[in-house]
Amino acid sequence: MKDFIIPWDDTDFGTPAKSGAPVSLIVDGIEVTVPEGTSVMHAAAEAGIQVPKLCATDSLEAFGSCRLCVVEVEGRRGTPASCTMPVAEGMVVHTQSERVRRIRKGVMELYLSDHPSDPASCIAGRDCELHDMAAVVGLREVRYGPGDNHFQPERDGRDNPRHLPRDESNPYFTFDPAKCIVCSRCVRACDDIQGTYALTIEGRGFDSVVSAGAAGDDFLTSDCVSCGACVQACPTDALIENRVIELGVPVREVITTCAYCGVGCSFKAELNGDQLVRMVPHKGGKANRGHSCVKGRFAWGYANHRERILNPMIRDRVDEPWREVSWDEALGFAADRLERIRKEHGNKALGVITSSRCTNEETYLVQKLARAVFENNNTDTCARVCHSPTGYGLGQTFGTSAGTQDFDSVEHSDVIIVMGANPTDAHPVFASRMKKRLREGAKLIVIDPRRIDLVKSPNVRAEHHLALRPGTNVAVVTALAHVIVTEGLADEDFIRERCDWDEYLAYAEFVRDPRHSPEAIEDLTGVPAAELRAAARTFAKGGNGAIYYGLGVTEHSQGSTTVMGIANLAMLTGNIGREGVGVNPLRGQNNVQGSCDMGSFPHELPGYRHVKNPEVRGIFERLWGVEIDPEPGLRINNMLDAAVDGTFRGLYVQGEDILQSDPDTQHVAAGLAAMDCVIVHDLFLNETANYAHVFLPGSTFLEKDGTFTNAERRINMVRKVMAPRNGYADWEVTQLLANALGANWTYTHPSEIMDEVAATTPSFAGVSFDLIDRLGSVQWPCNEEHPEGTPTMHVDGFMRGKGRFMITEYLATDEKTGPRFPLLLTTGRILSQYNVGAQTRRTDNMVWHDQDVLEIHPHDAENRGIRQGDLVRLASRSGETTLRAEITDRVSPGVVYTTFHHPDTQANVVTTDFSDWATNCPEYKVTAVQVAPTNGPSEWQEDYSAHAARSRRIAPAAE
């Protein structure tokens, strides 16, 4: 096995790296050349000299408050702080003169005299920069006794009024003001890195203290989003993870990748032995650049949750309790059933669902199981229900479904459109990076029915918020194009060079039609025409324009059409093919991108190649020794339809909970209930498992090797941190199942699976585990032309040759409001919970969100006699559920909003089976509903929880 401890240079250069003309200087006799604007401290670190420091760290701009970093510069008077002093050509710096040593000792002595001296009280131990610095400056004793101080609870037998109690309100970290040296690193981290502005320094001089929120707040009640940036920035143990308090400072680390959202942050998993102590965002991670959110940093405790299932289980019928059995018995049972179905109903009665949470290698094997073992193309993935329209829409216009940029690109954007996405909740680390750019002056246009946080948050304000009515995306996007074309703002040079000119002319004529004008659609969309016109001008004239979009674009009847409309906008304004621009789908789950790349869709082999192409099939047929079905297979919703019809009877689901995540729950349940063999491979008895006959325990991302591909097409390494508690990594389980069906697979490590992907898929031709280990990560396409990957797509030409403008006619969804269902429901996510919540609900993240609530406008609430916190009934033509009302003007009148993180509310009982015309991506974002006060759970909820409890019974082990 490979050594999975990767050494990494974690040097703290004290201040951020700069770019600029080279400047040379001499530090302690060593000549060093750095970019203009670099600090003397950073230059010294480049020369291998660490100037002592406390208030500086290279994730933050210098602040210059501690004065520990003073140096002497020849020809200048005084002792400047090296962290705030920029380099100059020919400068000669001395970092160790007698004078600066004396100053530093004095500074340290003052700090330590107001800090507990008992070594046992220092939790951070070798991690504590204060004690490090005391050693570095050679301070051996503190001459002053503890006089007036902050750290003693009592002085002279009386309460010390300066002593403040610990703030333990956050479930994951503790703030101990007694240990705080008021360097304000945490405050700056919260402001500059996270962009939340939750912390301030209160008081002045000796009285100053760090404080979360307003007076009377603690960390939990403040605006703090628990990202952990302040904890990381803190040089002492004033802010420290509770796990470190409990378990001690970890001694070894493994670099790996977060398994939550599509940002794909790199983390250092820090351990003692095989016990994971904490996850710390990795500075070398190119997606996150050392930042993280509450989920990746703290919410990984589910791996050890008591509800995790560690043994395989089977049952003959779903109304029986589960029986724990050996792996052999479970796999044999599953194989028998699948074989029987195949014999009686043909091989097309079987299928698989791959997971967007599992690794690329695992996903590849699951689709291979369908194609090579079941010999059909019945494979699908939850990307069906989120970004399948992206694949279709961008494929039609650009020639590939790939997002066009890397995350760094946002640092070069001048105008940013965020459409149908809520990055601060769903892609928090990217949101922080975007907010940083917005604070630097980039303009923001939000297109969303709801006033998401980005519209107005500390130091960020959207220039335009187009609060459109759900379901009218195409009309708004086309109207934006109308303004750009009719006002002569289109970038015709770009279009002539890069796009099909005739198609453009036809398109221009189409959008020019007055029926697409902002005025003509105002009544339909609810967006004031003047605002829409202004937004179009801002985007077209504002410099580098980038579009970021999410599920609010795709999860509609016209999802694919809207994606095309977005691609049109980017081409129209020449915003493709360089840094700072582009079309960027923000993908939901950690490996949605990867699961699509790996051939999870029923019509595509790995690398997005249609199964109808004989040359592509040939590649796999030669390698696998089977004939590949040239017909597209069933999509998830089609599988369920076919199950109800009786022609689809066996399903292997890896790491997905289709019963909770897919629309029209009752239809999904009917489909599952009609099958003879449902195999659920997961960590927990999820909702789908209520209808399963075989349960195969899964492994967490901490327990296996492999790769995830994030929303930037970046392939990141997932490294095994500990042995799988269930005995096998998920790729091994799939292989065992395939072999129980006679497949004879012999993979011994996921790297061999990636080698197979590389050998069969041109855009991955250059990818290997060794390459990723060497580069840290790589963005596909990665092949001979791009040996180190491709940060920006379509640089010299579109993937399909010429960019193609598509006509985007608005067509109303058939999901219409009427007297029975007068309101429109739209759905979304919140920061602390993830998707169906299976993981996050099993962590302390519950303190932030313990139930789904229904947001409703005060006007609609009043009409219905609903008060804040009331239990309300939410009904559509599909079904009904109950939840609590949250009265807010974030939503417009006529629109209600909820999240879908909790199974007992199950917003999807209410969503309908309408879907995107091209891809069948469900229309989650528009459902006509009625809301009314109620006093108890719906009948469905009661039945459901009774049924769920019954289906989850596990028989006591027979001896």
Added chain:
Amino acid sequence: MSPDKMIHMANQIAAFFNTQPGGDGAEKVAAHLSDFWEERMRRQLFAHVDAGGDRLDPLVLAAVAHLRQPAGQTPDA
């Protein structure tokens, strides 16, 4: 699949291609159906067309005629 749902899905595809220029909507709908609809779904569509094609967009009907033309592309393979 319920007939209603199938008709709805087929008509949605036709609705998009009805808005596209080129006058080859029937071919495009046909291509879309054979690229994305599994055989069972196409078979159900053909059966519905044979039974009169009630409520189907004319473009879907034209597309089905197209799909049936080439030899070897019969739906019930």
